[in-house]
Amino acid sequence: xxxxxxxxxxxxxxxxxxxxxxxxxxxxxxxxxxxxxxxxxxxxxxxxxxxxxxxxxxxxxxxxxxxxxxxxxxxxxxxxxxxxxxxxxxxxxxxxxxxxxxxxxxxxxxxxxxxxxxxxxxxxxxxxxx
Amino acid sequence: xxxxxxxxxxxxxxxxxxxxxxxxxxxxxxxxxxxxxxxxxxxxxxxxxxxxxxxxxxxxxxxxxxxxxxxxxxxxxxxxxxxxxxxxxxxxxxxxxxxxxxxxxxxxxxxxxxxxxxxxxxxxxx
Numbered sequence: 001x002x003x004x005x006x007x008x009x010x011x012x013x014x015x016x017x018x019x020x021x022x023x024x025x026x027x028x029x030x031x032x033x034x035x036x037x038x039x040x041x042x043x044x045x046x047x048x049x050x051x052x053x054x055x056x057x058x059x060x061x062x063x064x065x066x067x068x069x070x071x072x073x074x075x076x077x078x079x080x081x082x083x084x085x086x087x088x089x090x091x092x093x094x095x096x097x098x099x100x101x102x103x104x105x106x107x108x109x110x111x112x113x114x115x116x117x118x119x120x121x122x123x124x125x126x127x128x129x130x
Numbered sequence: 131x132x133x134x135x136x137x138x139x140x141x142x143x144x145x146x147x148x149x150x151x152x153x154x155x156x157x158x159x160x161x162x163x164x165x166x167x168x169x170x171x172x173x174x175x176x177x178x179x180x181x182x183x184x185x186x187x188x189x190x191x192x193x194x195x196x197x198x199x200x201x202x203x204x205x206x207x208x209x210x211x212x213x214x215x216x217x218x219x220x221x222x223x224x225x226x227x228x229x230x231x232x233x234x235x236x237x238x239x240x241x242x243x244x245x246x247x248x249x250x251x252x253x254x255x256x
Binding site for chain 1: 151152154155158159161162163164165180221224225228229232233234235236237239240242243244245246247249250251252253254
């Protein structure tokens with residue numbers, strides 16, 4: 001959700017700023033001062049934190065397809081908030097991604113052995129305590 | 131020749147992006163359950179533990195390399211080829227890399243899910 005909302009806010013902000021040419025790259029740096037773009041960047045940072053947290057709880061092959069639902073959300077936001085047209089091929093893509101996420105979500109989230117919650121040195125000192 | 135450069139850049143995106151994902155996953159595996167760590171030691175401890183894992187910085191560096199490879203690929207090839215090809219191939223490459231480097235059990239269900247999502251992402255980018 002953070003990824004979809006962040007991308008959507010970036011798109012909203014960049015549409016306000018208009019096209020940026022290669023001869024005027026400095027305007028790309030100034031784009032972060034736009035409130036929509038700034039909020040989009042904050043949400044994308046929240047996405048990165050959520051993605052990293054998810055990787056601490058589940059396998060990469062579970063998190064990656066599951067987080068691709070963001071593509072579907074972006075398409076739906078583009079359709080209903082930005083009134084962009086969605087081609088039949090994109091609707092088929094949405095269906096395939098949803099099916100893929102359904103497949104992976106029906107299985108276990110973790111297939112690797114349990115992880116340690118402390119570095120080896122810390123674990124050793126905790127075990128040594130009575 | 132331009133097509134060869136484009137596909138070389140797409141290959142670079144897939145390799146760098148997959149390596150980045152695997153390194154970040156390995157980093158978080160070393161950190162452990164973030165929720166439990168936060169509850170027991172606080173937010174700063176979580177940040178400190180993440181920053182103390184070398185694979186985190188290597189992962190971020192690989193993500194940066196993937197981003198610049200994307201810029202190179204876009205300068206040589208069409209957007210409608212570069213984005214769907216790199217995104218969908220990255221999904222499939224991740225499934226194999228997670229099996230080899232992270233020892234995840236990638237069964238038929240997960241492989242099929244990766245292929246479905248890869249196909250879906252390719253269609254979304256058209």
